[in-house]
Every structure is written in C-alpha cells, then in structure tokens.
Amino acid sequence: MHEFPGNRRRRCPGSVSRHPQLGSLRAAPRRLGAFHQIDQGDTSMSDDQVNYYYYLNLIKDQQRVEAFGTAIGRTVKPGDVVVELGSGLGTYSFFAARAGARKVYGIEKGGIVRTAEQLARLNSLAQIVEFVEGDSTDISLPEKADVLILENFSSLFVRRRLSEIIQDALERHLKDKGRVIPEKASMFLAPFTEESLWRECLRLEDTGWELYQLDLGLLRQMMLNSPHVIRAGAGSMLASPQFFKQVEIARPSEFLFDVILTYRIEKRAILHGLLGWFDLQISDGVCLSNAPWNADSTWGQVAFPLAQPRPVEAGEKITVRLSCQRGTIRDDLWWAWQCTTQSGVSESCSLHGLPFQVAEFE
Template sequence: MEEMRFRELPFAKLKDRSYSHQRLLADQTRCESFRAAIQEAVKPGDVVVDLGTGSGLLAFFAVQAGARKVYAIELGPIVRYAERIAKRNKLDDKIEFIRGVSYDIEIPELADVVIGENLGSLGIEENILPMYQDAARRFLKPGGRMLPNKLAVSIALVSDTGIHSRYIDPWRSKMYGIDFDTFLHIQLQTLFLGHFDDERIITLPQLYSESILDQNLSYSETTDKTLQFDIDRPTTLSGFIAYFDASLTDSIRITNAPSSGKGSWDQVYFPIGELLQLKRGYKISVRIKFYTTRSDVIVSWRVTIAQENGETVYDYRSTRYPPLSMPADLIGPIKPPEIDPENRWIAFVLSRFDGSISREQLKDMLHAIDPELSGNFIERTLDLAFTYVGTQSISPELEVSERMNFLIQSHFDGLLCCDEIAEIIWTEFPETFSPSHALLRIQQNIEQCVASAIGV
C-alpha cells in the first residue's frame, strides 16, 4: 500500500477551507439581505468593486443585478475557487478576480458601487472602517454608493453564570494540589463568542459608536467611550456584550443583536473578574477603548460599579489587551524568558517604524494599548526609541527583519509561548514568513532578541 503523505497547510488556507464558506452560505438571512440590498443599490451598467469577495457570492449578486463589470478583490486562496464558480455559472466575462489586499490594488476605472461583507461579530474587527475609507477615496465615483452604508456598535450588560462556571471559575481552585491561577488571568482577558438570548440581558442596550460609510468617512484610529447603565432591580452581573447593526441600504439592515436569533455572527462577550450581585439603584460605568489599524483591532475595557451615593464598590479593568483576531491560547511548552517591561515597550515602538507612522500616532497607540501608562513614561519611551534609530524625524523606517526582531522581543512578557508569538509575527508579516518559518525564526533568535532588548 502506498504510504500516505502529508504536507503543511499555511494558516490562511486552513481558514479558507470550504466549510467556513458553507456555513456563511447556509445563513439565508445574511445572504438574502445582501442579495436584496445589492438588487436595490446596483443599477444596470454599473461598475462594482467587491471588497473581500471570498466565495464570490456578492460579486455574483452584482452581476445578476445588472452590473457591467465587477472587480472582486480577495487576499485568500479561496479566490481561485470563486473564479471556477464564476466560469461554471457563465459569469466570468463580467467579473475580474484580483488577489491581494485592497489597499495595494489599483483598478482601471472608478466604480459606481463598493460592496463587501467585512463584518465581524463586533462589526469593526475585520477592519471595515479603514478599508472602506481607502476604497471610498480611491475606487468610488463622486456620488457613488457603498454597501453597507452605516455601521453601529451597541453594548448591553448581561448575566451569564455558565461562562464563568465553565471557563473562569475552575481556575480559582487548586487542582492536584497545584495553583493554576495564571490561566485565570488569561481567561479574564479573553473575548468570548456566543449567542445571548434576551433573558440574559439585564439592561437596555446603549449605542457605543456609529459610522456613516460614504466618501466623507473619516474614522478615528482610537475610539474611547464610557457608557453609564442604571440598575432598576436586583440582579447578577457577569460582564457585557457588544454587537453590530449595519444598514446595507436605507431600507435594508442586518444585525447580530440578541433579538435577531442565531446566525453567522455571535455576540462578543467581555468578562469581568467575578459574578457580582447588584442592587437596585447601582450605577455601572463601562469604558471601552479600541485602537484600529489596517491589520488589527486592540481593545481594553474597564467596569466600575457605584452605589446610589456614588461610592465605588467594584472596579475591574482588563490588563492584557489581546488583538480581537487572536484569542488567547493556552501557554505552550516553549516559553521565551521574560524581559524588562520598559524595554518591551521600547521594542514595540521600534517594531512600528515602517516609515508610515508619526510620533503623535505612536503616542495614541501606546495610550490605547495601556491607558495606565503615564504621559512622561510614553514620552521617555519614544525618546529612547527615536534615539536608537538616530533620528527625530516624523516617520523613521527600519528594515522588515529589524522590525520583526523588535516585535518578537516586545512579547517576552512571561505569558506567551513561542507558538503564540510566531502567529503574531506571521499576522504582522504575512507576505514575508510562513507560519513554520516564523516559528523557526523565533526559536533561532530568542537569545539574539533578548540581548538586543537589554541593550536598547
């Protein structure tokens, strides 16, 4: 019998396997909503750009609506299958599939409509805002249309003892005589996905943000907002959820609000440190801060509970700030040594020196990642980083290999293992390193990176 052979599949290919697209295609509410919206937005003879075409579904809908030409942009290898589907359905003469990131793509003509389904469970974590801002400025005709055309994010407090009892509370007790509370710290910084029915919602939702997606779109990289909730009855608080509401056209909207039922998107759950018994009259303050880049979204949150007289009875703040696209995993067996936090911050700043980011943007980024950093500490960190590159220019630039090494050492916090750091490096530099190459590079350069960090 012939020996069975295996080969490594890069992470991107694993994510693009057909079963994930089958799940999306099976969501009739999602698909029919986009189909109806495209029928309404696209006119016969229109030129259309489809951002993140995936299986090609929205591009096919655009052709069915009468589009003369569709430029379907997709980074992942799924685009090859979308091309085959288009040819099989005799739609390929009107669709040009382009593999790449939309920021780097040029098209030969301006579009009447820009469409895309770049909505994560939180709405914003698939970078829809910077992507649509760029597309509106470079791809769209004056007065052109975008779909979706509005995106809102809402927050609601919830009571869910199940998540705590299953994922958080087990780490509070010793197991086999060993204290595993490090895992408790990790779990409390993890964002969970799940469907929360109305019975678990203990307050009316509040609007956190709303963005109009058109040619005037101007998003802020940092969003920092505090919401206030009043408790009108005794109840239990376990955390809060966030969800989106997107207007595809003026008459068609789609949402993953709890009342919408279970579909392709769950709600995003933000835990707090423990289950809390609330009394009538308590006031809950929820502060959420997002930092959005072209490649990721970093989030931190803080929940404060006060009695009617204003006295604070509980104050919880997240401390690890994981990127939304990378859930916290268990610590692996190969863990690099921990280095001084100040040197890690300097290394993080140096890892961002790609010639496109200013000192002021770096200040905002550091404050978004950790609101507790003082202004003096941030200024000193930036001074040392700029001194290292021998310039005080607005946007210094380092080689990719240097930035990667600095990014490696910036994650030597005693919590992440090499596998986790490798995935972060590959996410930051997907065109440069395969996942296995990133891990090998990290393993080969741990001592070098630690030495560099100490000498920064």
C-alpha cells in the first residue's frame, strides 16, 4: 500500500511518556452517579445528571492524558498558580497540583464539578485544587495564573466560542508572560475515498430514506451538508494531506478561515469527501495528533462528505475550498466545502444543517 510522506505516527520526545510526579488517581466510587452509556458527544443529560460515559471515555485515552500530563509536569513550577478551563473530572488540575502548583482553579460549567470535588478529596488534593462552576467568561478569580490549561477542542480544533473563551482567559485569568498548555495547533485536510465512511455519515442511505411510510429525503440533504466526526484509516486518503492553518494559542487571533487547496490524486477511485484533523504541540517536545494513522485518538477526524461523490483518476488535479465562518445565531460555526474535479463540482454548506450553495454562504 502506498504510504504518503508523514503518514507514520509522528512522535515528539516524551509525547506519551509517564511523568514520575503524576502517580495514579483513584476512580470515583459507584455512589457518585449512574453510568449512562449514551452518545459521548453529549456531556450532560439534565440539570442534575451527568453523562459519566463521556468523561470516562476521555480519561481512558491514555495517549492523550499522559501527553498532557508530561507537558504539565514540565511546565508547572513549584509555587505556580494554575487555571484549567473545562476541567471535567479534574485530571489535569490534579496533575498540576502534583507538579508543585500552590493553587489550582478548575473551571467547569457542568454538574461534573461535584464529582471532581469529591475526587479531589479522595486523592488528598482538595486544599490545593478548587473547582469553580460556571462559564469562564463570567467568572472572576481572586488571582491570576502562571499557567493556563485547556483541552476542549473539536476534531478539527476550532469550535463555537473557542477564540472568545481563550481571548478572555488570556486577558483576565493569566498573568503577563504566563504559559499556556497547549502551545499551538496545526490543521490538515486531505481528500478521502471510502464508501462505508460516506454511508456512515448518511446513516439511512440503505433504507432509501423512507421509513414508516414517511419520506425522509430532506434529512439526507441535511446530513450531506453537515460535518461528521468519524474514524478513518490512512489508506482512505487519495492524496498527501496539506497543512492549511496554524493557531498559536498564547497569541489569540481569529480561528476562522477560508482556504483553497490543490491536490494531485494518487490513485483511481471515487472521491467521497474531505477529511480534516489537527496536530497539537502541547509543550516543547510533547506533541499529539488525531491524524488517521493515529488509531488511538478519541477525537477521531472530521469528514466533509460530498453530496455527489466524484470519480477521479491517478494524476488528476483537484481543487478544494473549505470555509469556517461565524454564524449570527448562538455564535454557531458555519462550514462550507467545495470540490472541483474533471467530472464536475460538488459543494455543501452547514448553515444549521440545511442545504445552501457556497455562493449563498458568502
């Protein structure tokens, strides 16, 4: 099988090494809540219930957790004040405390805060780690931090309100010349072929979109105009991936983009869509990626399906456009993507899951 340059998993020294100060954390006892095995993308069930399945799935990602743990152990100095945004179970806050932080503030707006507080007591860290429930942009802390930690990213890094949250944290929660974990994110895109992945995005394709004597064809259009989180293999890519944007988290800028990329197709196939992911530099020498060749990542990748899959030939040049812009309702992100091949043009836009042409999106 042809292997594109860089398809092997890239490791920075120490990217998944175990830091001696991290130790082990005891899990919360069963009495803390029920185990809800539902969609892991949904972090809450109701005002008084927590989707523990989501958080347990995150903490089981040993590669990601240990990489962040290593970076925290190298970055946090004795006596530091640390702020973690979106602290969840508090894992990284606990790592910071064990690395020598004088005080750690874990900010989390979900009900998982109460579980994190109990975990802090169980692990004898409650005197150092304090959890604050609420939105970080609404909270005022008694002191600024030497280190800011955050990890609440989408499978292509950008997500709703991310730049606003980071900008606010840098201005109000972090000292001048404070350190940020992670340091930067680099985004990549590649065309892919795999009918099973394309059908996974559609879910009901095998039914003809007719169930219970109902015509559900509109839902097909909505699914084809929406990004999807999937798990793809490196063998599904039709061309070498291309880097298209880098974000330095300590130097906030607009995370939105509108890029045009050109690819040379490697083999004859059906082009089913575009595949996106990001590489994360967590700290100097500690890196992490959710690229297709990293099967261990819980992030997966983002698939942008083509409304009309296109045949492509080896050596054919295709042009791709990918846009991510801010919406006008609830600060949602609007995605638009377009592929131009020898056989035609396919374009989609995710304005609340409804079909739009790229020209309308602009």
